[in-house]
Amino acid sequence: MPKEKINKLESTCVPLPIENIDTDQIIPARFLTATTREGFGENLFRDWRYNKDGSANKSFILNNKAFSGKVLIAGKNFGCGSSREHAVWAIYDYGFRVVISSFFADIFKNNSLNNGLLPIILPEDLVLNLIQAVQNDPGVKVKINLEEQKIELPGSRKAYQFEINKYKKDCMINGFNDIDYLLNIKNKIIGFEEKKGIT
Amino acid sequence: MKAKTLFEKIWDSHAVYSIEDGPEVLYIDQHYIHEVTSPQAFKGLDDRGIKVFRPKRTLATADHNIPTKDQHLTIKEELSRLQVEKLTENCKKHKINLFGLNHKKNGIVHVIGPELGFTRPGMTIVCGDSHTSTHGAFGTIAFGIGTSEVEMVLATQCLLQTKPKTMRINVNGDLKKGVTSKDIIMYIIAKLTSGGATGYFVEYAGTAIEKLSMEARMTICNMSIEMGARGGLIAPDKITFAYLKKRIGKLTDKEWESQLRKWKKLKSDPGVKFDKEIKIQASDINPMITFGTNPGMAITVTGNIPLSGGLEDKKDESFLKSLNYMGFKPGDKLAGRKVDYVFLGSCTNGRIEDFREFASLVKGRKKASNITALLVPGSKLVEEQVKREGLLEILNDAGFELRQPGCSSCLAMNEDKIPAGKYAVSTSNRNFEGRQGPGARTLLASPLTAAAAAITGKITDPSEFIN
Known part of the structure; x- marks a missing residue:
């Protein structure tokens, strides 16, 4: 899918205050049979979002019209489990560009950064406060500046500084891929193989 | 020279280049691919008009979505069939070795x-x-990646990676009867929680680990990811070398000796400091089973479900949601509860030793009438060996059938689904909601505990059957 550059973003949020949301919940395995990257958004959180008969589960947050936006806020250890990048494609395809949690699983975080989905780690109490604020008023917004690594939360004048690897930040802002970088240093890779005596 | 961990030794010898304030370029010796997470990566190469850089360093198999019955017939599910065909086509085009x-x-x-x-x-x-992470059992740095990264490895044999922190988990002493390596790793995950090792690469060590076979070590490393670890490894030793000697052909004695000399250096230096170190007594471990919807939610087979998810009240919402899905209540006892399905198989417990353990317990007994059993070997070679060793006869006599190899009911991408609401004692690695089919309720356990459930029709401590 064409990856958009991301730098500044102001958006309302969708709160999903559940811990340990695994990639099987984000996109169940039975939807992994596609051979392209597109179209996974319609099955995002499939088994929470729809009832067994295929009707929308009204109590699930994505079916609540009051909540929308490009920012998903989730409980800790988000994206644990399977390495399926389809989970990130589904979240992105649905329309999210940022996920906020106090804690991300490693592979999910890497996959997000490789696909233009920004994972922002905030301290647990800030995440809980933010969820509370959004639940009280779905209209409140967060303001994100990736270049400055700052996020402004509703009800707080002070922007919070979040961490991100400088290289990855540059990639996201400029829409670069790791693969472009690696292809550009192929001579170094060949040199490494020669030095080690491997091909 | 600075003392190094085994992980650091392997990492440092594969670091091609370091990006300032960024990740390192890591060279990958061996790349495995399968039908589900590779098609988009090959498409990426095609879109760029580039070839696979080192095709001999990639090995392909079809395993995730394939049926485990009548494999000689066409795959019925159209999208699964297309995915397997796509893999065959991509491997042919890029000259990749495929064991399809x-x-x-x-x-x-x-x-x-x-x-x-x-x-x-x-x-x-x-x-x-x-x-x-399974492959870490051989003293390797082995970890799972996303499809964009599969594309990077196909294109350049390298990845950009940030060095994780190191943790050593020492398991010392002797295991009790009926306790297997699956119970060791489930005990560790329950102790550390499902996110407890995130950001770390784990080394398993100690006398209890050193005594384990390669199959048992693979089960432990396999589930490292279930506590969030980037991977897990075990220093190679004489058990590792004996396993490999039988499997690596084409080497002269001299070549083998030269390999051995290098491999014997693969251990953490004495006195080296890990970012975190944990000590466990093997005798504290009992047969384990999960009660919730992540692998960290586990208790002993004879134990009770905890009354709350943690010390803080705010955690209980996720805890209760999980118990509600499973149809359990805080404080419930699991032993004696009826189950409907038993699944023996997966990359965690689908090896010959797992079938030997399962067969040893069901030998001379009969499958309970309320149990539907799915016995799925991890490979064609395992399937063959089960037959050759006479295990199939034991299983058949006890009322069990053997299916054909594949990932099967572990993630239920094929027809091997557990129906909604049903309980399955599974030797696989994940008990997430819907993992084994929409609404399925998974209870992770060892092959021995699965065998005990298959015979009694209930959750049962396997040590009752072991003299």
């Missing part, structure tokens, strides 16, 4: 890599599958 469906060496990627001698000590190994 019906090939005599076909099987689950993390079972065939080791059993065919591709996985060797000191390597860096990746695959678009989180259970790649």
Whole structure:
């Protein structure tokens, strides 16, 4: 899918205050049979979002019209489990560009950064406060500046500084891929193989 | 010279280049691929008009979505069939070695890599599958990657990676009867929680680990990801070398000796400091079973479900949601509860030793009438060995059938689904909601505990059956 550059973003949020949301919940395995990257958004959180008969589960947050936006806020250890990048494609395809949690699983975080989905780690109490604020008023917004690594939360004048690897930040802002970088240093890779005596 | 951990030794010898304030370029020795997470990566190469850089360093298999019955017939599910066909087409086009469906060496990627001698000590190994950590049992840095990263490895044999922190988990002493390596790792995950090792690469050590077979070590490393670890490894030793000697052909004695000399250096230096170190007594471990919807939610088979999810009240919402899905209540006892399905298989417990353990317990007994059993070997070679060793006869006599190899009911991408609301004692690695089919309720356990459930029809401590 064409990856958009991301730098500044102001958006309302969708709160999903559940811990340990695994990639099987984000996109169940039975939807992994596609051979392209597109179209996974319609099955995002499939088994929470729809009832067994295929009707929308009204109590699930994505079916609540009051909540929308490009920012998903989730409980800790988000994206644990399977390495399926389809989970990130589904979240992105649905329309999210940022996920906020106090804690991300490693592979999910890497996959997000490789696909233009920004994972922002905030301290647990800030995440809980933010969820509370959004639940009280779905209209409140967060303001994100990736270049400055700052996020402004509703009800707080002070922007919070979040961490991100400088290289990855540059990639996201400029829409670069790791693969472009690696292809550009192929001579170094060949040199490494020669030095080690491997091909 | 500075003392190094085994992990650091392997990492440092594969670091091609470091980006300032960024990740390192890591060279990958062995790449495994399968039908589900590779098609988009090959498409990426095609879109760029580039070829696979080092095709000999990639090995392919079809395992995730394939049926485990009538494999000689066409795959019924159209999208699954297309995915397998796409893999065949991509491997042919890019000259990649494929042990596809019906090939005599076909099987689950993390079972065939080791059993065919591709996985060797000191390597860096990746695959678009989180259970790649399995290969760490041979003293390798092995971890799961996403499809974008599969594309990077195909294109450049390298990845950009940030060095994780190191943790050593020492398990010392003797295991009680009926306790297996599956129970060791489930005990560790329950102690650390499902996110407790995130950001770390784990080394398993100690006298209890040193006594384990390669199959048992693979089960432990396999589930490292279930506590969030980037991977897990075990220093290679004489058990590792004996396993490999049988599997690596084409080497002269001199070549083998030279390999051995290198492999014997693969251990953490004495006195080296890990970022975190944990000590466990093997005798504290009992047969384990999960009660919730992540692998950290586990208790002893004879124990009770905790009354709350943690010390803080705010955690209980997720805890209760999980118990509600499972149809359990805080404080419930699991032993004696009826179950409906038993699944023996997966990259965690689909190896010959797992079938030996299961068969040893069901031998001379009969499958309970309320149990539907799915016994799925991890590979064609395992399937053959089950037959050759006479295990199939034991299983058949006890009322069990053997299916054909594949990932099967572990993630239920094929027809092997557990129906909604039903309980399955499974030897696989994940008890997430819907993992084994929409609404399915998974209870993770060892092959022995699965066998005990298959015989009694209930959750049962296997030690009752072991003299």
